[in-house]
Amino acid sequence: MSETKPALYTSLSPALLNLYDISSSIVVIIDVLRATSTIATALCNGAKEIIPVDSVNECIRIGRQIEAITAGERDGKVAEGLQYGNSPFEYPSSFIAGKTLVLTTTNGTKLLHMALNNGAHEIITGSFANIDAVCEYLLQKNKPVLLACAAWKDRVNIEDTLFAGAVISKLKQQFSINCDASQMALNMFDDAAKDLFEFMKAKQASHYLRLSSFGLEKDIKHCLTFNTAPVLPLYKQGKLIRG
Amino acid sequence: MSETKPALYTSLSPALLNLYDISSSIVVIIDVLRATSTIATALCNGAKEIIPVDSVNECIRIGRQIEAITAGERDGKVAEGLQYGNSPFEYPSSFIAGKTLVLTTTNGTKLLHMALNNGAHEIITGSFANIDAVCEYLLQKNKPVLLACAAWKDRVNIEDTLFAGAVISKLKQQFSINCDASQMALNMFDDAAKDLFEFMKAKQASHYLRLSSFGLEKDIKHCLTFNTAPVLPLYKQGKLIRG
Numbered sequence: 001m002s003e004t005k006p007a008l009y010t011s012l013s014p015a016l017l018n019l020y021d022i023s024s025s026i027v028v029i030i031d032v033l034r035a036t037s038t039i040a041t042a043l044c045n046g047a048k049e050i051i052p053v054d055s056v057n058e059c060i061r062i063g064r065q066i067e068a069i070t071a072g073e074r075d076g077k078v079a080e081g082l083q084y085g086n087s088p089f090e091y092p093s094s095f096i097a098g099k100t101l102v103l104t105t106t107n108g109t110k111l112l113h114m115a116l117n118n119g120a121h122e123i124i125t126g127s128f129a130n131i132d133a134v135c136e137y138l139l140q141k142n143k144p145v146l147l148a149c150a151a152w153k154d155r156v157n158i159e160d161t162l163f164a165g166a167v168i169s170k171l172k173q174q175f176s177i178n179c180d181a182s183q184m185a186l187n188m189f190d191d192a193a194k195d196l197f198e199f200m201k202a203k204q205a206s207h208y209l210r211l212s213s214f215g216l217e218k219d220i221k222h223c224l225t226f227n228t229a230p231v232l233p234l235y236k237q238g239k240l241i242r243g
Numbered sequence: 244m245s246e247t248k249p250a251l252y253t254s255l256s257p258a259l260l261n262l263y264d265i266s267s268s269i270v271v272i273i274d275v276l277r278a279t280s281t282i283a284t285a286l287c288n289g290a291k292e293i294i295p296v297d298s299v300n301e302c303i304r305i306g307r308q309i310e311a312i313t314a315g316e317r318d319g320k321v322a323e324g325l326q327y328g329n330s331p332f333e334y335p336s337s338f339i340a341g342k343t344l345v346l347t348t349t350n351g352t353k354l355l356h357m358a359l360n361n362g363a364h365e366i367i368t369g370s371f372a373n374i375d376a377v378c379e380y381l382l383q384k385n386k387p388v389l390l391a392c393a394a395w396k397d398r399v400n401i402e403d404t405l406f407a408g409a410v411i412s413k414l415k416q417q418f419s420i421n422c423d424a425s426q427m428a429l430n431m432f433d434d435a436a437k438d439l440f441e442f443m444k445a446k447q448a449s450h451y452l453r454l455s456s457f458g459l460e461k462d463i464k465h466c467l468t469f470n471t472a473p474v475l476p477l478y479k480q481g482k483l484i485r486g
Contacts, residue, residue, distance in 0.1 A: 156259070
């Protein structure tokens with residue numbers, strides 16, 4: 001008995017999100033450097049919940065209101081007025097366990113709100129830090145999937161595309177993929193899989209250059225490592241919680 | 244003496260075009276299957292000029308007004324009301340020499356008008372059919388370049404990205420490339436260069452599937468062949484002419 005496989009698409013930039021009908025899809029928000037890696041890490045290390053917001057002011061306002069940790073970046077640096085940044089290393093369990101984090105980032109949290117406004121059936125976040133958890137969830141749900149790359153100010157980037165390719169590499173037999181962006185992502189991941197960091201460096205990826213100029217090579221390496229934070233961040237009623 | 248190299252960027256979809264300041268750039272319109280391949284072929288075979296228009300009605304109106312050949316497609320087929328389609332094989336010199344062609348296509352001619360409206364410094368069209376002519380022109384001009392892929396209804400496609408990669412492969416030493424989309428295009432072209440048609444087939448590129456379902460594999464093969472129409476289509480005062 002043959003069953004129809006659910007469709008899988010990849011959106012390489014937030015500016016392309018509205019090309020896809022996501023009303024019955026699970027949307028995977030991908031912002032490898034570094035929002036979704038940090039989200040997985042903080043939840044894995046015991047954060048109670050993460051409230052993604054799309055502006056610094058909103059972050060400060062909510063942080064005060066509920067006495068939560070405010071964190072976020074603009075252009076790769078801690079945003080003015082916020083307490084913490086967007087590095088997974090800032091959120092060890094000794095610091096984050098049991099706490100609520102209010103987070104805003106240049107690209108990732110904005111994209112999450114776009115997906116919400118576009119009527120996504122369900123929203124989760126993905127990164128190499130929790131790739132297996134993401135893939136297991138998508139397999140188990142067996143629904144249409146949109147892999148949504150946060151990119152950089154709408155410009156396509158290598159690392160989010162690589163993560164989309166990595167997911168496709170694991171799920172391609174179980175989903176119907178008629179999507180050139182997905183094929184391109186998979187092809188690039190296959191080229192890069194041996195050493196993602198070296199690939200990013202060799203290709204002079206723009207985010208590699210940006211973060212390494214801030215001395216954050218360690219962050220890049222960590223965010224390109226598989227399954228360091230094996231949790232599923234699930235968006236429910238305004239919050240990301242462990243799924 | 245070191246000189247600053249001009250910048251080169253790649254826009255993978257018309258929906259991303261407005262991320263780039265093109266006021267001092269040469270914009271290369273890329274619609275490999277099949278608009279820009281057909282444009283190069285028709286000009287190479289002696290067409291006097293090609294008037295790209297963005298709607299079928301406008302195509303019919305201008306065609307009547309100047310007694311020109313009207314041609315174009317919507318969704319890969321000859322558009323209703325027009326005389327000819329979007330296949331390079333429809334324009335041998337025995338037919339097209341000395342004539343004016345008014346052309347509208349799903350993606351390519353629309354993108355050309357977007358680039359015009361966005362204030363492009365100069366517009367040319369590129370395809371594998373005239374890749375060397377394009378590269379020689381860009382080298383000679385030594386100005387910033389935007390490789391603008393027409394894609395398919397704003398969804399990124401493999402063939403236009405491959406062409407961008409092919410151009411970058413030839414020009415990368417002479418331009419400054421800090422653009423992930425360009426690196427991704429180049430990486431994919433390097434994988435595909437041995438046999439572009441087999442690559443498109445193996446990746447089940449959406450346009451490969453669409454055109455081959457219409458029996459147009461011959462068109463695909465032709466449009467993926469280098470330098471079959473060595474001319475430079477240059478946009479001037481509403482017309483594409485031999486540069």
